[in-house]
Amino acid sequence: MSSKSHNHNHRKKKCKSKSRSQSVVSDQFMNDYRDASVTNFDDGEEIFAIKTSKIMGRYMVATRELRPGNIILSEMPIVVGPCTGCKVQCLACYQPIEESGSYAKCKGCDWPLCSANCAKLGTQFGHTKAECTILRDCKSYRFLDYRNFSKLKENFYCIVPLRCLMLKRTDPKSYEILMKMEHHNEIRKQLTDVWTTNQTMIVNRIISDWQMKEFSEDDVHRICGILEVNAFEIGHLGVNIRGLYPTAFLMSHNCIPNTNHNDDEDDFKLTVRASTSISINQPITLSYAYTLQSTLKRREHLLENKFFHCMCARCRDPTECGTFAGALRCPKCPDGYVLALEPLSPESDWKCNNINGCPGYKITAKSMELLINRISREIDALDSNDLKGLEAILSKYRNVLHPTHYLFLEIKLNLSQLYGKINGYLIHELDDEQLQRKMDICKEIIRIFDVIEPGFTRLRGVTLYELHAPVLVLTTRQFERQLLNKTQLRYRIKEVIRYLEEARIVLGYEPRNSPEGIMGVAAEDALDRMREWGKVVGRI
Numbered sequence: 001m002s003s004k005s006h007n008h009n010h011r012k013k014k015c016k017s018k019s020r021s022q023s024v025v026s027d028q029f030m031n032d033y034r035d036a037s038v039t040n041f042d043d044g045e046e047i048f049a050i051k052t053s054k055i056m057g058r059y060m061v062a063t064r065e066l067r068p069g070n071i072i073l074s075e076m077p078i079v080v081g082p083c084t085g086c087k088v089q090c091l092a093c094y095q096p097i098e099e100s101g102s103y104a105k106c107k108g109c110d111w112p113l114c115s116a117n118c119a120k121l122g123t124q125f126g127h128t129k130a131e132c133t134i135l136r137d138c139k140s141y142r143f144l145d146y147r148n149f150s151k152l153k154e155n156f157y158c159i160v161p162l163r164c165l166m167l168k169r170t171d172p173k174s175y176e177i178l179m180k181m182e183h184h185n186e187i188r189k190q191l192t193d194v195w196t197t198n199q200t201m202i203v204n205r206i207i208s209d210w211q212m213k214e215f216s217e218d219d220v221h222r223i224c225g226i227l228e229v230n231a232f233e234i235g236h237l238g239v240n241i242r243g244l245y246p247t248a249f250l251m252s253h254n255c256i257p258n259t260n261h262n263d264d265e266d267d268f269k270l271t272v273r274a275s276t277s278i279s280i281n282q283p284i285t286l287s288y289a290y291t292l293q294s295t296l297k298r299r300e301h302l303l304e305n306k307f308f309h310c311m312c313a314r315c316r317d318p319t320e321c322g323t324f325a326g327a328l329r330c331p332k333c334p335d336g337y338v339l340a341l342e343p344l345s346p347e348s349d350w351k352c353n354n355i356n357g358c359p360g361y362k363i364t365a366k367s368m369e370l371l372i373n374r375i376s377r378e379i380d381a382l383d384s385n386d387l388k389g390l391e392a393i394l395s396k397y398r399n400v401l402h403p404t405h406y407l408f409l410e411i412k413l414n415l416s417q418l419y420g421k422i423n424g425y426l427i428h429e430l431d432d433e434q435l436q437r438k439m440d441i442c443k444e445i446i447r448i449f450d451v452i453e454p455g456f457t458r459l460r461g462v463t464l465y466e467l468h469a470p471v472l473v474l475t476t477r478q479f480e481r482q483l484l485n486k487t488q489l490r491y492r493i494k495e496v497i498r499y500l501e502e503a504r505i506v507l508g509y510e511p512r513n514s515p516e517g518i519m520g521v522a523a524e525d526a527l528d529r530m531r532e533w534g535k536v537v538g539r540i
């Protein structure tokens, strides 16, 4: 499940003067926020209920009107730990460990630790005493080859499955919840690669190598399926781990989600908030797939990892709700875009949508795949900090991909943060054209986020923060050059304040030490300064 990865729209404010830049926030936001903050649900009444459908199994629906920002649930994990395929890491705090770096070995079980005094040693969601005893008693140290880190890391595949199995004895109630989770093993069994990898890396290691005979092969495979289908990606500051939660897993998937969630950096408590308004009986959803991808890619991910065919409104619409996130520009006419004829079919042909103005253009699914893969490889080969290289790709494919194609969105999201941040492009080093570029990119992507990740979301918060900076610097410069009168200046200050207010609130939901949380604090500071400036200007 993606945690980082989740309906109101922030309507555009109409511009009163041409010299004013178009705003991407509106009064709607503050109205929603005020509503959310007065409804803090401490009346003991239910916020959601669990329903069942033939297609989705259990899913969550709202039992009261929810506003953006409302907390839907907040809960501790059942289990946390390393992801499959992770690097060698501290078994207690999960910080990655380098072969050439310093590390320690646990005195009890010999497993790697960041240091002998890791603060998470002995804690519930770190390396517990019970786990240490089990790992020691089964002589797991025999398989820990510290001379070969690529072999050493394979041992970590078994840690979370083992922690789940241990619950049978240590916390039967949680074990019961866990065993009721969907595992899709009837499908997974047919996927020879996945099944065989799990058999060799996890099942055989736990049952044969570690001699834990009280567990059956079925139990272990079932836990593997449960983890794959239900675990959340969590962790902060270089720590990428996974966690199972007792209730949050019940949220169904939607490619346009209506919640946002984050996990606490100390205890991994997960908090789920409404990101949009949610009406009574409406499903409470998150996106299990990365939202900045095309329908084909999202559906492929959902089928391969969550074992269902997504049929949501975004997937069914060839334009992806007007975002054109998978569309090409038509090479045969100036105004057409090439869209899937049957968006739910990976075999579908793609055709220009300009019915009257185009002589006709069509390509097969295979050609489309080859083209997208070729461009993706070119993008992947670039350094993500290579601002010029990223701009060059945008320029090279500007007549091939729609401006908000997902490959471009990813680049533009990157550029929105690079302009103003990297050497040679620090915010005060940018010329007016570059500032304008940063502004335009931010506004373009925010308009797409409003559709695919609407409401109070990290992406929106981060991009609004990025947006405030060029508007502010341009305003200051234009004011110094006497290109703005007092009314225009006030308007611009108000605009910056609105970006910062929203960014502060949305990013304020994030853990304080996360990059987004730190940005939230910076937004708060900037907001204070802007308000001061606003007061001074008001007095001029």
Ligand SMILES: C[S@@+](CC[C@H](N)C(=O)[O-])C[C@H]1O[C@@H](n2cnc3c(N)ncnc32)[C@H](O)[C@@H]1O
Binding pocket: 055, 056, 057, 058, 059, 180, 181, 182, 184, 229, 230, 249, 250, 251, 252, 253, 254, 306, 307, 308, 309, 310, 311
């Ligand atoms: C994390 S579980 C959600 C809880 C699960 N429905 C249950 O009853 O335990 C994910 C599974 O729910 C089902 N599911 C979730 N969202 C769905 C959707 N939009 N369409 C179809 N199935 C969905 C799929 O079977 C998926 O593998």
